Amino acid sequence: MAGDPVPVAVLGASGFSGAELLRLLAGHPQLEVAFVGAHDAAGQRLGEVWPHLAPFADRMLEPNDALDPGSVGAAFLALPAGHSSRIVPALAERGVHVVDVGPDFRLPPGDYPAWYGFDHPAPAWVEKAAYGLTELFREEVRGAALVANPGCYPTPVLLGLWPLVEAGLTEGDVVVDGKSGISGAGKTPTAQSHFASLDGSVRAYRVGRHQHTPEMERILGRAGASVTFVPHLVPAVRGIVTTSYVGVAAGATADDLRATLATRYAGEPFVRVLGAGTTPDPKRLAGTNVCELAVEVDTHAPGARGTAVVIGAIDNLGKGAAGQAVQNLNAMLGLEETAGLATIGVYP
Amino acid sequence: MAGDPVPVAVLGASGFSGAELLRLLAGHPQLEVAFVGAHDAAGQRLGEVWPHLAPFADRMLEPNDALDPGSVGAAFLALPAGHSSRIVPALAERGVHVVDVGPDFRLPPGDYPAWYGFDHPAPAWVEKAAYGLTELFREEVRGAALVANPGCYPTPVLLGLWPLVEAGLTEGDVVVDGKSGISGAGKTPTAQSHFASLDGSVRAYRVGRHQHTPEMERILGRAGASVTFVPHLVPAVRGIVTTSYVGVAAGATADDLRATLATRYAGEPFVRVLGAGTTPDPKRLAGTNVCELAVEVDTHAPGARGTAVVIGAIDNLGKGAAGQAVQNLNAMLGLEETAGLATIGVYP
């Protein structure tokens, strides 16, 4: 490795994903934070907003839109839905490599009014964006000027299911039951995020109408599968577990499914396929960019072909957001894909 | 109401369900604790084992098998699998009303070797036992000498699903995704129950082979449905949420399903059917005997009839164990069914 570090911008640094990006970039050997942007928090020092980022404490938060595209080689956009799609064209056309951590480039343009409540302002760029599940779509990511970082729930779901669905080992529609810590809901204090409300609680939300549903279906639908998705909030900070249920194709066994995943992810440092009888646990992935996967097949019902249960776990701020984003930029820039990313979690 | 309180025994008082029974009985106007039994803890005072039961602190724990059937009118058995089935006949034949909080009388005798690992020693009593989901099987419970208290997971699953399945509003097999606090796993310290292991963790376990599966199928199978069940441990103490997925019958709407449950449970103090857009939360049920239920139907996939999502929440030590047991004994003895039971949780 040689050469100067690449200057990068982080927009949306006052959110959890933005803060995690800064933490990762502080340890990245080839990327250098050149611009830190925020909206409401612009004008504050980073130490006021994020005391844990003490080494950056005196850095000023600039207004997001004060970024000069000529000053950076790449930009991470960690903005609310509807914001990055107004900014990306001006950046990407100036040659800035963009990883959009938000949802603006994940779906066909026509899906945005129904699922996100806005008309997409840059549909042409949706077509150009690569879907940044690096292990599955590495070639597209490598050549892309813009990468749409996947949503947190779709990440373990698709890493676990798509190789099986693509290989014809499943049949029929999919049920996805998700469990997430509260950091996925963002930093703004609400009645739901109050400790007194969440501690001891498990709550389903947006039953059957969560905006990550079409993102899963965009991939799984290539094989005709639709998805019923119910996310739940659990009393944890980081971590997502997704439990997916789908019919098994005639003749396929649990070992077949497991072997398909193991083969697909052999040599991948950020995906671990667990053996029979062990289940993923996001706790041991805290701070990492790793996804754990496990597959079992329930064949206890007489006469049934069986139901595949595909379980995935990630740190939603890692492989589900900032870690994945760094991995994508590494791939876009031709850097070592693992640069700046951890594979051992802070445990316990 | 008049008359002397009924003397009752609690066997297995060193476990969480036993302790919760004693807490409830301390506030019960017509039942009186006459015998407190344990196995390993026999010979200790209750205050040593359970400091929170301070008003009973000096009470001795007797050996479970020292209970004189003639000394009590009723007995709660909160014992590990395989234990109560050896004790029940001698008690029930002497006229003691028995509520078995454990699993020994919930399944057909032939299911015990495969799911619980023992040959049932009293198959005749399995036939006589009522399945103690009081709201669904009240008449059987009222006339029974022995009631098999339901398992914690089956309780919210069956209260939510059975009225719909029975009414023909669903079709096909059922997926049940369960989430439970650690108290359901008992008091013995293990690697899994260590705070440093569970905090921040969400873990599936016994995927597709949990022993509550046949208990759900015993009821739902009357309509031909089999069950794929995956339980998960979440970082909470009390509380279970079950999220059940099943196809909707042609023509049935979410309102139909909701109305069916509302009608079925009208006037029931311990079942609350929530309105559209609200979801159950076990946190607000802590210490109660209440089950919250909600139904949504996912119809977003074009051409699909839709998938019903039936969500239930309970306090696993309340409606999922000790509360349900007291409700059952109340019904068996002809007492007010609500005697000694709370409907307002300790919240937050």
Place this chain on the structure above:
Amino acid sequence: MAGDPVPVAVLGASGFSGAELLRLLAGHPQLEVAFVGAHDAAGQRLGEVWPHLAPFADRMLEPNDALDPGSVGAAFLALPAGHSSRIVPALAERGVHVVDVGPDFRLPPGDYPAWYGFDHPAPAWVEKAAYGLTELFREEVRGAALVANPGCYPTPVLLGLWPLVEAGLTEGDVVVDGKSGISGAGKTPTAQSHFASLDGSVRAYRVGRHQHTPEMERILGRAGASVTFVPHLVPAVRGIVTTSYVGVAAGATADDLRATLATRYAGEPFVRVLGAGTTPDPKRLAGTNVCELAVEVDTHAPGARGTAVVIGAIDNLGKGAAGQAVQNLNAMLGLEETAGLATIGVYP
């Protein structure tokens, strides 16, 4: 027991203390909720604000100031600082028994500007108010028209220290280190109460300048002791532990101190003095009106008389707020002091 239940009002029902009062009153045999008041939440149904109070779901929240004094025999005021002092005179002068759960009548009038930021509007009523630590000041409480319910931190501190200080078993000033769950900080979502902020955190706050300091000194100062008080927020919902440090008088032993407390609280259902080597735990007090106390004396330093360590634990919404308030009203009305109050916590 005979006679009609006493109609009572709860003002400030949208806060945690108000909700806990309603939960307790639902199970009180001689008090009946006649009026439920709120400020911002007035006009909503109770079920919208507090889903766990389902049996009261359809009750309307009235504006706090719509209470007709003639309609109730007693009132609980669970209002922010500075509010009840404007309301109490009109109620008390009309013969309503008032328990003020807030801080407006706990201190000498002259202390309010410095510690609470307002000039006291009803100083004469401060003089008439009894300080409602029932076990210590029962006679004053019984005869009072107005009781100032103690603050949450002072409750275990004073129950543990005052009998020792009064008996001359201690000497010098006191250090009080407090640890509280988040419910003591109220229901409003803030950056501090966000689950992602509090989980895994332990934070001191208002170091040396918490408003409960003068409340402790008002009592302990009778014997000349001043207090350095540092409260800490811990990742829990309910529960306070206070650890107090004070010099031991010449010749006094740990057994002397323990015996003094044991004697003082003999026969008190809501105070438990633990033996040597055991320590209080608020977890087992959840939902109760109980205070646990323990005393140790550290004499390891050669030549030193020793430092007494007095530890107290309560449920801050129970003995630290709503439970204590009900106990006080019971005493004021000549009812059984334990009516409507639990001594066994919901555990685990």
Place this chain on the structure above:
Amino acid sequence: MAGDPVPVAVLGASGFSGAELLRLLAGHPQLEVAFVGAHDAAGQRLGEVWPHLAPFADRMLEPNDALDPGSVGAAFLALPAGHSSRIVPALAERGVHVVDVGPDFRLPPGDYPAWYGFDHPAPAWVEKAAYGLTELFREEVRGAALVANPGCYPTPVLLGLWPLVEAGLTEGDVVVDGKSGISGAGKTPTAQSHFASLDGSVRAYRVGRHQHTPEMERILGRAGASVTFVPHLVPAVRGIVTTSYVGVAAGATADDLRATLATRYAGEPFVRVLGAGTTPDPKRLAGTNVCELAVEVDTHAPGARGTAVVIGAIDNLGKGAAGQAVQNLNAMLGLEETAGLATIGVYP
């Protein structure tokens, strides 16, 4: 820097500190894990014991005593009390640089029977050991063959107090109130570490007789101060907060104390002295080797000189164990002291 990495051993790898050492060493540029030892777990693969250490999964755990001193340049000993003192001489005499993470070399030999229950087998080595609070005793550490890594509680206490005590800014004895997450109590499941027991609990333990008391006094006693220390267990995994109370010397102000600490730690990457009104929080230190310190002086009591409140926070497995150990070895070997150590926590 050039040259081959130094081969190091980690003994006691099945404990939390051992696992954290392996996590840190995996990212250390100049140290290489050459031997991984355990006692009961010897013979297992690391992946069985610690799934989060997946990149090391196939590594075998050797018996601790199988270490060949000639095969390593340094060794971390993370063993229970009484074990390392039997091993250290053989290692140190063979030129292995030893960092003892356990307590065997922290106290004068004569203190071990009373506080740790064993007679010290290698008193001569106690004299030679440096006390590894690097920021305070750097010169001793740099020249040492054996470093006694400090206890978790004494670390923030001494970093905060010693510079003040040494400068004569305090007077009299010290009260230390500690709060720790459960990882400090180790990995073995016990009744105390059960999630159902700890969640919602705050418990004092070993009141006035914790073995870290003499360790604090060994340093603070140089200025004549004795310590009353009460540790508490709080429902968290990592993290310690210590709140120390001591009289302020005549004429000294809070600013004086703060300035003394700020000067002492200027340029130290692992100690952060916070400004007035802000308090340490271990949550933002998770995974780091950082200690946060804050000082306030309570002068509210009329006529009093005031009480200094010195608050410290660390990750007990980082600066309180494994991180501190790596920092010490870095100093011993003349490496960059920050090598392999994080200063930004995994937050939230």
